[in-house]
Amino acid sequence: MILLPPFSLIICTYMRPEPLLNLLKSVQEQTLYPDEILIVDGSPDNKTELLLKINNIEKLKYFCVEEKDRGLTRQRNYGISKVNIDSEIVCFLDDDVVLDNKYFESLLDTYRVFPDALGVGGYIDNETKWEKVDENYIPSIKEFCFDGWKRKDGSRFVLRKKLNLDSDCPPGFSPRFSHGRSVGFLPPSNKTYQVEQLMGGVSSFKKSIFKTFSFSTYFEGYGLYEDADFSLRVAKQGNLYLNTAASLSHYHAPSGRPNHYKYGKMVVRNGWYVWRIKNPNPKFTDRFKWNAITILLTAIRFSNVLTESNKKVPLTEALGRTVGLWSLFFNKPKNTHEK
Incomplete structure (x- = not known):
């Protein structure tokens, strides 16, 4: 029997008690069970806490955070601070996924096959x-x-x-x-691929990297692209991999998401921030292409007003993207966190 490193699971949640319970039920069916499960709840109500109390989940630790620790990146950093000292790997999952029963076994085995890995991602199938x-x-x-x-x-x-x-x-x-x-855009080949970006809600990292890195609090609330920011910074120090055999399903629970105007604005401003993490001094061609694609995607979103039944959604998102782009001329995001 191959011994795999002890690991912790952190699930940050916000007003999604039922999807969270569905995830935890799939965790209970795993061939390799976490050494601890940390639920970091930013909900303003107690519905999640009450649901967890009436369901017996082994090795679960529940934390309800105050306002200062709410938001995806802050809740992740909070969870990291509570991880057991003996854990070697820290796994993160979104609260609206359901795991294949060999998810953790496949994910953790990747660290054995690729001992240079600083992080390993799972695969949405x-x-x-x-x-x-x-x-x-x-x-x-x-x-x-x-x-x-x-x-x-x-x-x-x-x-x-x-x-x-x-x-x-x-x-x-x-x-x-x-x-x-x-x-x-990686296929379901059951292979492991080297990458430099992981999806935060389907990821894991060696605990040792958190001595140097933390999730950036620039990304407030919903935290769009926080995973790209974090993994790009980590990838500058070592290798990241995605194991397509570590599979799960993502069900995109609608609760807890920002309105479409804020989302559109975040797409552009957070996208600019992440671009400069990878390329802090872009050449003219890089600048031209980033702006051209951003404008093109905004125009496409405006055109969706003609094709989608709920016209308010694409319109408000496109307006958010437009405002986000114009705001870059006067107030560019400042990277105050890179280490």
Whole structure:
């Protein structure tokens, strides 16, 4: 029997008691169980606490944080401060996912196979339909192909291809002009891939890195792109991997999300912040491409007003993106956290 390192699981939650319970039920079915489960609750009510009290979850520790510690990045930092001293790996999960029963076993085994790993991510398997293809397969412009697998490409990426604005990096790596393809563009191959970005709600890291790194409190509340910021900083110090065999499903619970105007504004401002984490001194070409893609995506969101039934959603998000872009001329985000 292979001994894997002791590990802690941190779940930050906000007003999602039922999705959280569904996740915890899938944790109970794991072939490898966490040495401790830390629930860091930022909810203003006690519904999550009450639900956990009537369900017996082994090794669970519940923390309800005050206002000063609310928000995704602050709650993660709070959870890290409470991790058992004997833990070697710290895992993070969003509160609206459900795990395959070998998720932790596959995830933790990656550290044995790749002892240089500072972090390892899991794989969301319920959001994209992939198809295996021959190695000589030539994809159409409406398809994305990687490592012998293909998927339908989003209309945004199709348009970017036509305008020569597509990412020039493999999935999980950020181009010098940012706007790359996320780890969601890695196929369900059961392989492990090296990356420089992990999705925070499906991630794990060696506990030792938290002596040097913490999650940036620049990202308030919902914390859009906080995971990109953190993993890009860590990747400058060592290797990160994503194991597609460590699978789970993501169900995108609607509660706890920001309004669409704030979301649109965050997309642009937080996106700019993360871009400068990777490339603090961009060349003219990098600047041109970042701005061109940002404007293009905003224009596409405005055009969705004509095609979507709920026209308020794309309109308010597009307005948020527009305001976010203009705000960069007068008030650029300041990186006060990089270590």
